[in-house]
Amino acid sequence: MGTYDFRGTLEGAFTAHTKFDAHAGELHAIAYYPTWDHVRHLVVDPAGRVSRTTRIPVADAPMIHDFALTENHVVVLDMPVTFDRAAAEGGAPVPYVWNTAHPARVGVVPRAGGAARWFEVDPVYYSHTLNAYEEGERIVVDMTNFPAPFLVAGNGSGGPGAVDTATLDRWTIDLRHGRVRTRTLDDRPQEFPRVNESLVSRRHRYGYTAAAAEMSQAYLTADGNPPDRAFGNALIKHDLLRHRTEVHHLPRGAAASEAVYVPRDPADPRAAEDDGYTVAYVHDPDRGASDLVILAAQDFTGEPVARIHLPGRVPLGFHGSWIPDA
Ligand SMILES: [Fe+2]
Incomplete structure (x- = not known):
């Protein structure tokens, strides 16, 4: 119906996928942009204004299409699909590439703001999250994942001859022991x-x-x-x-x-x-x-x-x- 700039409170990019917490009445987003050295966790209040912005430093300008939200945390999926200037200058419709130099990691950030805690994982490219929730000192994230390498706009996923399909996976982030357990729920x-x-x-x-x-x-x-x-x-x-x-x-x-x-x-x-x-x-x-x-x-x-x-x-x-x- 039109462009919405959150009553003038949005300073730059927004997101493809918001999460609305009906209990808190808050809309959350993780925004990314090619020239930023960080991503932004944005909280939108019930009046439709960006009420809080937390900058989360990340390297290489990764594509962060979706994320996950729990009662107390934001889960940032920092995977090795990163901005490629040459592809952008060459007119690529989606100027992002699989970047083997970029570690795959999951960030857990307090919803109220604060520093991210990062956990390394084996590289994949998630496409979308189903939902996430807390279970004691664990965070459970259900999501669909493509196998590595995920090559955007021209090259498919998994390399030549690979089966290019996303599966439904569950990642369990163990905050106490500092590790992530991954498993496929439905292949x-x-x-x-x-x-x-x-x-x-x-x-x-x-x-x-x-x-x-x-x-x-x-x-x-x-x-x-x-x-x-x-x-x-x-x-x-x-x-x-x-x-x-x-x-x-x-x-x-x-x-x-x-x-x-x-x-x-x-x-x-x-x-x-x-x-x-x-x-x-x-x-x-x-x-x-x-x-x-x-x-x-x-x-x-x-x-x-x-x-x-x-x-x-x-x-x-x-x-x-x-x-x-x-
Ligand atoms: Fe999407």
């Missing part, structure tokens, strides 16, 4: 993880992802129009407590985008975490247009609640948010 190719947004920064049980056959293809073109084959014809509901998944299969050839979770009754504080719907754009190749497919989260493999035939194609891979009427 099927998937992307665009989403959670019940009322639980951002708090413990979640369920997550929703879109099957993504060759998602690195989407990052190859970087022209805003990724090919259908990058996407899959299934949506996945994860029960991370019981270690179970349910897969909603869509018709052959369909291409499913991000499944946004919508609570049935946002005003009901006792509602079950999955008492609601997922809403996703699904491209129908026979019709040459997209459907808005609505699933009941508690009947995930059942028939869709609704399949709304849109008059045109919605570009695949765009993120979305559900904004209810006031």
Whole structure:
């Protein structure tokens, strides 16, 4: 609807992915920019103003597309995809490269401001975080990761012949012992993880992802129009407590985008975490247009609640948010 500068309080870049903590009424962001020698943790107050900025020093201007938030901490994912001046001057649409000289590390910063504590990890490139939460002296981060090396805009991920898929992983940051344990929760190719947004920064049980056959293809073109084959014809509901998944299969050839979770009754504080719907754009190749497919989260493999035939194609891979009427 227009550009928003946070009532004049935003001094520079913002982010692709904010985190809204419904408990605190705060919107958080990690902003990065090619010429900065730091990234910025921004807190936006309920009046829509940037109320606090913390500068976190980082080397090499890394691409920080997403991050994670817990009740007391901000988790910064500083991976080896860094700004490349020559690529920028050459007109690359996404002038970032895999930089083997840049250590992969995870930073934990107090939400209230303060110094980051860094933990080295094996290099990957995360694409998106599902959510994060605290568990005693541990921080649990669920996210989708591409294998190293992740090569942006032209080269794919994993090198020639590699399987270019993101998996759903869990990183557990042990603050007491100063280490990060990483494991894969689901090794099927998937992307665009989403959670019940009322639980951002708090413990979640369920997550929703879109099957993504060759998602690195989407990052190859970087022209805003990724090919259908990058996407899959299934949506996945994860029960991370019981270690179970349910897969909603869509018709052959369909291409499913991000499944946004919508609570049935946002005003009901006792509602079950999955008492609601997922809403996703699904491209129908026979019709040459997209459907808005609505699933009941508690009947995930059942028939869709609704399949709304849109008059045109919605570009695949765009993120979305559900904004209810006031
Ligand atoms: Fe994104």
